[in-house]
Amino acid sequence: MFGSDHPGSQPDYWKQGDSSTTLIRTKKGVVVSLRVDIQSARPHNMVHYGLQGTEGAYLGPRFDGEDPLIWLRNEGSYTSGNDPKWDSLWHHKTKWDHPDWRAWEKEALHTGHGGGDFFIIREFVSAILEDRKPAIDVYDAVTWSSVFALSLQSVSNCxxxxxxxxxxxxN
Incomplete structure (x- = not known):
């Protein structure tokens, strides 16, 4: 793209791999494991997320047609032998669906990222029209975006x- 004289055309210029794992320890001692994979040759999946805590866990679908799964300590997510088991998130839809999702699901599903784009844009426009601070402000956005740069800094320092x-x- 930039020609053979550009540093980016040299094989040793690009040092990142296909995916990256970052470990984040919060001030309260919580460890967050964040894996990002945007380069590997496997099929892209924007909704395959995992979230795990002491009282529950979420596992996003790996492919179209697979249900998102949850385990909730206090919601009967156990077999008869008291072994934990995954349950379809959709079994809990009426209890856990957010009121905004109930109101706007049809419209949201016609937008990107499984409907998420609709709610981000809706919140942004509402904050402007209502002259209030948005739910996610510029400080949140720059903090979240800094994970990439800080990860690079950490990698370069072994x-x-x-x-x-x-x-x-x-602070």
Whole structure:
């Protein structure tokens, strides 16, 4: 693209792999494992997420037609032998669906990212029209975006921990 003289045309210029795993330890001692894979040759999947805590877990679908799965400690997600089991998220739809999703599902499903784009844009426009702070502000956005740069910094320092920048200036 830039020609054979550009540094990016050299084989050793690009050091990243197909995927990256970042470990984040919060101030409260919670460890977050974040895996990003946007380069590998496998099929792309925008909704395959996992979230795990001590009282429950979520596992997004791996392919079209597969249900998202949940395990909830206090919601009967056990076999008769008291072994934990995954349950379809859709079995809990009436209890856990957000009121906004109930109201806007048909419209949202015609937008990107499984309907998520609809709600992000709706929130942004509502915040402007109502002259209020948005649910996700510029400080949240820059903090979330900084994970990439901080990960690169950590990798270049042999995996050493890197402090998050406090963009709010509260510390």
């Amino acid at each position: 995996g050493s921990p890197v402090e998050f920048v406090d963009f709010y200036g509260k």
